[in-house]
Amino acid sequence: MATEEAAESVNMTGYIQHHLHHLQWSIGDGVFMKINIDTLFFTLVTGLLFLFLFLRVSRKATAGVPGKLQCAIEMVVLFVDQMVKETFHGKSKIIAPLSITIFCLVFMMNFMDMIPVDFLPWLWKTGYVATGHDAEHAFLRVVPTADFNTTLGMALTVFLLIQYVGIKHKGLGGFFGEWFTAPFGKYAFPANLLLRIIEECVRPVSLSLRLFGNMYAGELIFILIAVMTLGAGLAHFSTYLLGAGQFIAGFAWTAFHILIITLQAFIFMTLTIVYLSMAAEHH
Amino acid sequence: MIPNITLVIQGFAFFAVVLLVMKFGWPHIIAAIEERQNKIAEGLSQAEKARKELADADARVADEIRKARAEAAQIVDKAHQQATQIVDKARQDAIVEATKQKAIAAADIEAQAHKAREELRGKVAALAVAGAEKILKREIDANAHKSLIDQLVTEI
Numbered sequence: 001m002a003t004e005e006a007a008e009s010v011n012m013t014g015y016i017q018h019h020l021h022h023l024q025w026s027i028g029d030g031v032f033m034k035i036n037i038d039t040l041f042f043t044l045v046t047g048l049l050f051l052f053l054f055l056r057v058s059r060k061a062t063a064g065v066p067g068k069l070q071c072a073i074e075m076v077v078l079f080v081d082q083m084v085k086e087t088f089h090g091k092s093k094i095i096a097p098l099s100i101t102i103f104c105l106v107f108m109m110n111f112m113d114m115i116p117v118d119f120l121p122w123l124w125k126t127g128y129v130a131t132g133h134d135a136e137h138a139f140l141r142v143v144p145t146a147d148f149n150t151t152l153g154m155a156l157t158v159f160l161l162i163q164y165v166g167i168k169h170k171g172l173g174g175f176f177g178e179w180f181t182a183p184f185g186k187y188a189f190p191a192n193l194l195l196r197i198i199e200e201c202v203r204p205v206s207l208s209l210r211l212f213g214n215m216y217a218g219e220l221i222f223i224l225i226a227v228m229t230l231g232a233g234l235a236h237f238s239t240y241l242l243g244a245g246q247f248i249a250g251f252a253w254t255a256f257h258i259l260i261i262t263l264q265a266f267i268f269m270t271l272t273i274v275y276l277s278m279a280a281e282h283h
Numbered sequence: 284m285i286p287n288i289t290l291v292i293q294g295f296a297f298f299a300v301v302l303l304v305m306k307f308g309w310p311h312i313i314a315a316i317e318e319r320q321n322k323i324a325e326g327l328s329q330a331e332k333a334r335k336e337l338a339d340a341d342a343r344v345a346d347e348i349r350k351a352r353a354e355a356a357q358i359v360d361k362a363h364q365q366a367t368q369i370v371d372k373a374r375q376d377a378i379v380e381a382t383k384q385k386a387i388a389a390a391d392i393e394a395q396a397h398k399a400r401e402e403l404r405g406k407v408a409a410l411a412v413a414g415a416e417k418i419l420k421r422e423i424d425a426n427a428h429k430s431l432i433d434q435l436v437t438e439i
Binding site for chain 1: 285286287288289290291292293294295296297298300301303304305307308309311312313314315316318319322
């Protein structure tokens with residue numbers, strides 16, 4: 001009995017660990033020189049889907065009566081455009097496209113969480129085994145934003161754009177002068193510089209960790225819900241109870257998660273706009 | 284959780300998507316939206332203008348109708364007056380004519396009566412003469428005389 005329980009717990013731990021392992025390809029020595037192929041693949045899929053829809057619609061965009069797809073995309077475009085206009089008062093060509101890309105792309109990548117948590121990994125495992133590979137190494141994580149690399153990569157791009165917008169709006173002298181003079185005046189320049197460095201470092205970290213944390217936790221909860229009936233036999237009565245519980249929990253969490261994925265995409269976009277407008281405005 | 288080189292690739296990929304959207308997507312769709320907004324604004328202002336013009340036209344039409352109605356009322360009035368005049372004139376003519384006819388008739392009657400009287404007078408004279416002749420023939424007979432006179436009286 002004890003060994004059975006132990007085996008089950010190992011099984012459970014193994015299942016969770018397997019789920020949280022990326023499909024990686026080492027291109028060099030060390031931990032850093034690894035590529036998460038699954039993250040890149042699903043980013044590519046969602047990114048291409050977004051680009052295909054958005055560019056196709058905007059290329060064919062008519063000022064006359066719009067089609068249904070154009071209407072849908074225009075709704076998002078107008079929503080983002082209004083957000084940008086309300087917050088950002090400078091002149092920039094990149095901020096609106098950046099915002100809509102963040103919103104749509106992050107939402108679509110988050111939305112991968114809505115696909116049943118075992119479905120794509122199971123397909124992948126089946127194909128992996130069928131081509132004569134080891135099932136133990138058939139790793140696959142389908143939510144790109146539950147990978148810290150994705151969120152940190154995006155946040156660093158945003159970070160660089162913040163610096164770019166700042167220099168563009170204030171000039172090199174004004175931009176770097178501000179590092180020393182704001183907010184406490186030029187005589188407190190060490191404090192100013194320290195504060196500035198902290199502020200600049202905190203932004204990409206908080207931006208990326210917020211999205212990553214939410215998505216990682218969401219994925220983990222889906223995995224835990226899936227664990228409820230892991231290895232359960234039809235002969236046991238508890239299977240049916242747990243199955244019902246699993247259905248209810250899965251439904252509730254999916255419904256709630258729809259809110260989270262939208263909200264997180266919105267927050268990432270809003271904070272980006274706010275940071276950029278702060279960079280463009282004089283202190 | 285430990286970041287690896289994927290984050291560099293993801294950062295560049297994200298930036299590439301942003302650039303593509305900025306170059307080929309956003310300007311087209313926002314231009315289309317703004318053009319449509321302009322069109323709608325234009326259409327609305329034109330509709331407003333048309334509505335104003337319609338109101339003007341309505342006012343003009345109402346004015347015309349009022350004028351026409353007043354004119355018609357005037358014409359009807361005039362016609363009534365004329366009709367009254369005509370009727371009055373006809374009545375007066377009729378009265379004049381009637382008076383004339385009455386006078387003629389009266390004169391005629393007078394003439395007839397006169398003629399009849401003359402005739403009667405002649406007849407009476409003739410009777411008187413005839414009576415006198417008869418009286419003269421039978422002078423003595425008083426009774427006969429009397430009866431003669433009675434006869435004469437009844438004859439008159």
